[in-house]
Amino acid sequence: MANLTLTIDQKTLEKARERALAEKTSVNALVRDFLEKYAQQRERIEKLIALMDEINEKDRPSSGGKKFSREELYRSW
Numbered sequence: 001m002a003n004l005t006l007t008i009d010q011k012t013l014e015k016a017r018e019r020a021l022a023e024k025t026s027v028n029a030l031v032r033d034f035l036e037k038y039a040q041q042r043e044r045i046e047k048l049i050a051l052m053d054e055i056n057e058k059d060r061p062s063s064g065g066k067k068f069s070r071e072e073l074y075r076s077w
Contacts, residue, residue: 006031 008016016027 004031 013027016030020027020030
């Protein structure tokens with residue numbers, strides 16, 4: 001694991017420490033978790049888009065190859 005030095009406003013750090021203590025964790029753990037999620041976000045989005053595309057392809061209505069005329073399409077309304 002690597003070490004990381006951050007410059008953070010003192011008040012912000014104090015508030016983060018208080019909240020981390022209330023959540024029974026540490027600022028270090030919060031930053032590490034945030035960075036892990038941040039680093040994986042693009043990958044998760046790409047997987048979600050691929051899954052949505054797959055679902056869209058499976059659920060796409062089909063005419064069974066039949067071509068409809070404009071009149072036939074409007075009559076169906």
